[in-house]
Every structure is written in structure tokens, then in C-alpha cells.
Amino acid sequence: KNEVEQSPQNLTAQEGEFITINCSYSVGISALHWLQQHPGGGIVSLFMLSSGKKKHGRLIATINIQEKHSSLHITASHPRDSAVYICAALTGTASKLTFGTGTRLQVTL
Amino acid sequence: DAGVIQSPRHEVTEMGQEVTLRCKPISGHNSLFWYRQTMMRGLELLIYFNNNVPIDDSGMPEDRFSAKMPNASFSTLKIQPSEPRDSAVYFCASGGDGGKLFFGSGTQLSVL
Numbered sequence: 001k002n003e004v005e006q007s008p009q010n011l012t013a014q015e016g017e018f019i020t021i022n023c024s025y026s027v028g029i030s031a032l033h034w035l036q037q038h039p040g041g042g043i044v045s046l047f048m049l050s051s052g053k054k055k056h057g058r059l060i061a062t063i064n065i066q067e068k069h070s071s072l073h074i075t076a077s078h079p080r081d082s083a084v085y086i087c088a089a090l091t092g093t094a095s096k097l098t099f100g101t102g103t104r105l106q107v108t109l
Numbered sequence: 110d111a112g113v114i115q116s117p118r119h120e121v122t123e124m125g126q127e128v129t130l131r132c133k134p135i136s137g138h139n140s141l142f143w144y145r146q147t148m149m150r151g152l153e154l155l156i157y158f159n160n161n162v163p164i165d166d167s168g169m170p171e172d173r174f175s176a177k178m179p180n181a182s183f184s185t186l187k188i189q190p191s192e193p194r195d196s197a198v199y200f201c202a203s204g205g206d207g208g209k210l211f212f213g214s215g216t217q218l219s220v221l
Contacts (some may be wrong), residue, residue, distance in 0.1 A: 041217075042212065046209075099152040
């Protein structure tokens with residue numbers, strides 16, 4: 001069992017739909033990252049959070065430390081949101097990131 | 110700032126050759142990470158530097174891999190000798206005190 005698991009692995013949505021990607025982890029963490037990787041391969045850090053909720057534009061990330069669960073929501077999805085979304089748990093004092101396997105999102109017109 | 114700069118973007122080499130990947134972190138960032146991404150294993154941490162000192166190299170696959178950070182603005186990841194199973198995308202990332210990471214564009218390595 002991976003220490004960080006994401007669901008779903010693949011997700012297809014129509015433009016405008018509300019999207020939720022889930023991340024569960026089994027390790028103790030100091031923070032959790034959500035990353036976005038576009039088809040070109042570049043990786044962008046969307047959020048780093050250790051409690052509660054963060055919002056940036058149409059993206060919202062939440063985390064429940066007690067339940068060891070985080071979600072990434074995309075409101076009013078758009079084709080340009082098509083990418084792989086990766087959650088990564090920050091563990092220990094060595095700033096080690098343990099990555100989930102990613103969720104491949106495709107938003108169609 | 111130009112962000113994290115990696116070179117080369119693509120590297121094709123033959124098995125047994127030495128490969129050197131380079132990274133220039135964002136100025137002022139005190140943490141630098143080397144990651145490897147493959148289809149089979151996803152993203153994996155290879156090594157982490159803090160203030161130019163290697164803190165965690167437990168992810169380095171074997172002795173063929175070595176990494177250095179001679180100063181705050183430059184790091185290298187070297188593979189010698191390279192093998193086909195080393196083919197992957199290698200990312201460098203840097204981070205400041207806030208913890209947010211900034212990734213380079215990656216180096217696509219193909220070992221034939």
C-alpha cells in the first residue's frame with residue numbers, strides 16, 4: 001500500500017463541471033502539497049497546506065489532519081485545467097516529499 | 110527571477126557514458142531537491158540539500174549516482190556509468206523558508 005494514495009486515477013469532465021480529486025495518506029505529515037503537471041511536463045506547485053482550506057482563483061484545497069485526507073476542488077472547470085494533479089506529503093524534518101501517483105484530468109468542451 | 114533553470118532539456122546518450130545534469134535554483138532559496146519521474150514509479154526524491162549541504166540522499170539509487178552543490182546557485186547530478194534503466198525525467202526544485210517548491214522544466218534523459 002502506497003503511503004500517499006489518490007483517487008480517481010483518471011477523470012474526464014465537461015467544461016463547467018465541478019471537480020474533486022482526493023488524496024489520502026498514511027504517514028504523519030507536516031504539510032501537504034498539490035502540484036499540477038501539464039502535458040508539456042512542467043510542474044507547478046498549486047498549494048502547500050497544513051490545516052484548513054486554501055483558495056486560489058477557481059482552485060480550492062482542503063485538508064483534514066485527523067482523517068489524513070485532502071481534496072483539491074476545481075470550480076467551473078475549463079479545458080486548460082487538463083493536466084495531471086499530484087498530491088505530495090511532506091514528512092519528517094528532512095523535508096522529504098512522498099508523492100501520490102497522480103490524477104489525470106481531461107476537461108472537454 | 111527566471112525561476113529554477115535546468116540544463117540540458119534533453120540528453121540522449123549511450124550506455125556506459127557519463128551524464129551530468131545541471132540546476133540553478135532561485136536566488137535566496139536555501140533548499141534544493143533532485144527528483145526523478147518515470148512512468149512506472151512516478152516522482153521520487155533522489156537527494157535534498159539545505160544550505161548547500163546534503164541532508165537526505167536515501168533516494169539515490171546506487172553509487173553510480175552522485176550530486177553536488179558547490180555553492181548556493183548551482184547543483185549537479187551525475188550518473189556514471191549510465192544505464193538504460195536510468196532513462197527518466199529528472200527535475201530540480203528549490204524552496205525557501207515558506208516551504209513552497211518551485212520546479213525546473215526537467216531534463217529528459219534517454220540512455221540507449
